[in-house]
Amino acid sequence: MAAMEWSEDLSVGNELIDHHHQEVFKLVTMLDNAISQGQNTEIVETIILFLEDYVVTHFQEEEQVMTEHHYAGYDQHKEEHELFKVKVADLRNKYDAKSSPITLIFNIRQIIDLLVDHIRHVDIGIASLVAHGDHH
Numbered sequence: 766m767a768a769m770e771w772s773e774d775l776s777v778g779n780e781l782i783d784h785h786h787q788e789v790f791k792l793v794t795m796l797d798n799a800i801s802q803g804q805n806t807e808i809v810e811t812i813i814l815f816l817e818d819y820v821v822t823h824f825q826e827e828e829q830v831m832t833e834h835h836y837a838g839y840d841q842h843k844e845e846h847e848l849f850k851v852k853v854a855d856l857r858n859k860y861d862a863k864s865s866p867i868t869l870i871f872n873i874r875q876i877i878d879l880l881v882d883h884i885r886h887v888d889i890g891i892a893s894l895v896a897h898g899d900h901h
Contacts, residue, residue, distance in 0.1 A: 769790055769793040769877075769878075769881055770790060771786065771787045771790040775884060775885060775889065776892065777888055777889065777891040777892040777895055778891075778892050778895035778896055779830060779891065779895050781826060782823070782826060782827055782830065782888070782891065785819065785822075785823040785826070786884050786888065788815070788819070789819070789877065789880050789881060789884065790881070792812060792815065792877055793877055793881070795808060795811075795812065796808065796812060796870065796873060796874065796877065800870065805866040805867070805870055806866050809860065809866060809869050809870065809873065810860065812873050813853075813856055813857055813860055813869075813873070816853045816856065816873075816876060817853055817857065819853075820846070820849050820850045820853050821850075824846040824849070824850075827842075827846070827888065827891065828842075828843055828846065830891060830894065830895070831843075831891065831894065834894040834895075836890070836891070836894055838890055842887060842890070845883060845887060849876070849879070849880065849883070852872075852875075852876050852879070853876065855872075856869070856872050856873065856876065859872060
């Protein structure tokens with residue numbers, strides 16, 4: 766598996782969006798460190814809280830940039846965001862229902878992997894919006 770690390774080629778050219786994307790990559794390290802140190806249960810809620818905030822705050826900011834620039838791929842992009850919101854809500858439900866830490870960690874890793882893929886292959890489309898100026 767390729768290393769999950771932030772690199773400048775993933776930048777969309779918007780400082781706030783790039784910062785949020787970098788935080789997703791930090792989650793990978795945080796989760797891997799917690800697993801290797803046997804701190805599975807301690808980190809799970811922290812990551813769930815982060816993801817719950819991320820799918821609201823970050824997605825709103827991305828969608829605002831896309832709307833301001835009349836991004837042609839907006840509907841499909843927003844649809845992917847909605848799917849992430851469902852996955853994170855499902856994760857919260859599993860956590861609240863006392864699912865095993867292993868199950869939760871597996872689900873968290875799936876969501877993070879999907880987010881990283883989304884950043885690499887979908888969000889990168891925002892870069893062309895920002896690169897062509899902030900004029901409307």
